[in-house]
Amino acid sequence: MSQSDLDSILVAVENPVRRKIFRRLSEEPGYQLQLSRELGLSQQLVAKHLDSMEDAGFVTSMLETSPRGPKRKEYLLRRSVSITIDFAPSLFRTRVFSFGASPGVAEDSENSALIARMNDALRSPDEAARIGPLGEIIADLDRKLREMEEERAVLLYLRNLAMTEAARASGAFRGRDRRKALHYLLRE
Numbered sequence: 001m002s003q004s005d006l007d008s009i010l011v012a013v014e015n016p017v018r019r020k021i022f023r024r025l026s027e028e029p030g031y032q033l034q035l036s037r038e039l040g041l042s043q044q045l046v047a048k049h050l051d052s053m054e055d056a057g058f059v060t061s062m063l064e065t066s067p068r069g070p071k072r073k074e075y076l077l078r079r080s081v082s083i084t085i086d087f088a089p090s091l092f093r094t095r096v097f098s099f100g101a102s103p104g105v106a107e108d109s110e111n112s113a114l115i116a117r118m119n120d121a122l123r124s125p126d127e128a129a130r131i132g133p134l135g136e137i138i139a140d141l142d143r144k145l146r147e148m149e150e151e152r153a154v155l156l157y158l159r160n161l162a163m164t165e166a167a168r169a170s171g172a173f174r175g176r177d178r179r180k181a182l183h184y185l186l187r188e
Contacts, residue, residue, distance in 0.1 A: 032072075
């Protein structure tokens with residue numbers, strides 16, 4: 001994804017009302033009035049933010065029949081996105097990617113086992129019987145993500161420490177251009 005994608009995502013999630021709407025729509029689709037009531041916000045405010053989120057391509061809507069009146073719009077999330085921003089005195093890195101489809105990366109044995117368990121659970125003809133195995137898979141995935149985030153925090157700390165020391169050592173070079181070149185090489 002591009003820098004402009006990152007910018008539009010940051011604009012969308014910087015607003016606390018939109019973050020509440022994102023959180024709620026991540027659970028299940030909803031109607032404007034329903035979202036307004038559940039979030040404790042005015043209908044006008046929710047409508048304004050849903051319109052901007054739809055214009056930006058983050059949500060989509062469909063007209064659904066209502067049991068008590070005219071058709072109404074049901075809103076649902078349209079994109080699956082992850083953003084990561086790391087910054088420190090010697091580090092600035094952004095990453096944005098979409099995960100709506102399988103990323104097609106090489107699978108390790110643990111991921112292969114999770115995929116096999118997922119496929120087994122999805123093959124069950126009894127939807128109610130899927131809940132238990134899917135809950136266990138979700139717990140395992142959450143554990144693995146938490147472990148990865150903890151390892152990532154340690155690696156970022158070490159990288160920042162190494163960059164800080166390299167920047168300090170580059171002070172021994174004469175001239176700003178040499179230090180800039182060294183700093184550029186260390187960032188890559």
